[in-house]
Amino acid sequence: MKKIAVWGFRSVPAFAQGLVRDLRVRWALEEAGLAYESRFIGIEERHSDTYQRKHPFGLVPVLESSEGTLIESGAIVHAIAEHCEALMPSDRRAETLAWMFAALDTVEPPVWTLSVMDLQHRDEEWAKLRRPAAVDQVRVRLTALSEWLDGREYLLGRFTAADILMTTALRFIRHTDLVAGFPLLDAYVKRCEARPAFQTALRDQLADYARNEAVAA
Amino acid sequence: MKKIAVWGFRSVPAFAQGLVRDLRVRWALEEAGLAYESRFIGIEERHSDTYQRKHPFGLVPVLESSEGTLIESGAIVHAIAEHCEALMPSDRRAETLAWMFAALDTVEPPVWTLSVMDLQHRDEEWAKLRRPAAVDQVRVRLTALSEWLDGREYLLGRFTAADILMTTALRFIRHTDLVAGFPLLDAYVKRCEARPAFQTALRDQLADYARNEAVAA
Incomplete structure (x- = not known):
């Protein structure tokens, strides 16, 4: 699995920060030692034609990699775990x-x-x-x-x-x-x-929200 | 996968007949051409120590086979599909x-x-x-x-x-x-x-309820 990108929301209300499901994917990637880039959509863009071609239900996360595009946090974490004996013996x-x-x-x-x-x-x-x-x-x-x-x-x-x-x-x-x-x-x-993998994933998710909000302000 | 047994409820109210999740497992087994036996617990037995050793949450279905015991309809259908190219190319x-x-x-x-x-x-x-x-x-x-x-x-x-x-x-x-x-x-x-596999699975689930209710009457 190479050239990995994880899609999440550009920004979410404070009560949801640290809960959005791309956190699961970030955490699994950190456990597996796989580098990735984060990509963002605005919540209002969810049902755009462009984004629905990526995710039929307009949700996050989406994983893009050399192996193709994948939806559903459960399926994405499973696909990462297939590359990582530590995550799935x-x-x-x-x-x-x-x-x-x-x-x-x-x-x-x-x-x-x-x-x-x-x-x-x-x-x-x-x-x-x-x-x-x-x-x-x-x-x-x-x-x-x-x-x-x-x-x-x-x-x-x-x-x-x-x-x-x-x-x-x-x-x-x-x-x-x-x-x-x-x-x-x-x-x-x-x-x-x-x-440590959870801590890194959470810190990076929150830092991305802060950076995106600063850009938008 | 041999000596397969599928656990479901002995009997459920009419509104739930044809909806209980062992139907998924029966259907997948029919599609895969795998024979199985049905086993039953009363809804009131769900949280008994005996049954919770089989299913920690006291739910159905449970699949027992030569490969061990498995919970969760999603995981069970996936395990069956791993034996069947037609269900998972x-x-x-x-x-x-x-x-x-x-x-x-x-x-x-x-x-x-x-x-x-x-x-x-x-x-x-x-x-x-x-x-x-x-x-x-x-x-x-x-x-x-x-x-x-x-x-x-x-x-x-x-x-x-x-x-x-x-x-x-x-x-x-x-x-x-x-x-x-x-x-x-x-x-x-x-x-x-x-x-045909769905029809057989549904017919067998309903027939089991009818048989179990007749025994109990």
Whole structure:
């Protein structure tokens, strides 16, 4: 994989900085030791014909490389992991992918629902009525995940691509104390976020927003 | 892959019959020509210690085979597709996986949200207040998907594992006329559902529920 470019948004509101899904791709690339360039679109350009030729749903991230164009953070992280034994051990590929799907399809949906409710609809009546049940649904998943992590430092024991997706999914509720309520889970997220590759990816994503905003000002 | 068993629920309410996610696995196995046995748990047994050793989140499906135990419908369908060139062409693996993730992470979330709202919370005040916006969010995805399918019989041109996940995701709103409002998309779903492998998988899932209910009665 050569000449790598990662597409993200040029700028996002403060509450979303450090949450946008190109962070996952940046993190995986840092873990794999692959250099990349960041590219940007304005949120308002998402549904332009030009951008929709790159991403049919007008979303980020998109990965461009010598191997072609790829959409979906899960698929992109998997493609990077295929180049990196440390992210996906060759004898545990199916298991790694299963936990990648578990992060995105079992844990992220209730977490994302609560995140959107709190960060974008906090004062709306439906959100006030629904929030207690949404919190309960998050707790059901966090309880099971915390039990799984009892005796494991990472989802598969050792760090893999699945931890990149799980950690970034759990970050969507960083504005709550829900994860902190599960000490094993809290320690797990902090352990993942302490990795130099995560720190570099996050710093670079935030620095890009700051630079783009300075140019636009 | 030998001695395959697929776990699903012993019985589900009528509105959910034909929607539970073991259908995806059954369909993929039929497309791949792999024989399997169905195994069942009661919904109330989901969080038992015994079942949580099989599935940490207490969900279905689980696939058991000579290759071990696997969770997550996306990961299971991918594992089956790795044994079947027809489900995942060897020169288009990354693209197939990208569309599998697109089905589960970009299309399914708003579709599932609307489905749960309508089928489980129809008379609740929050659902009444939120439904118009939930429908709009589904339409945004269906519009982009319909544009993508203009000139394509299937997501990748030819049928792959991604179509199994996309079709079963869209089935969650079969109680609405939303898909019917997009003629290309409607034709796509009907084309996928007309496949003999889908028909067999659906018939067997429904027959298992009927048999299990008769035993319980």
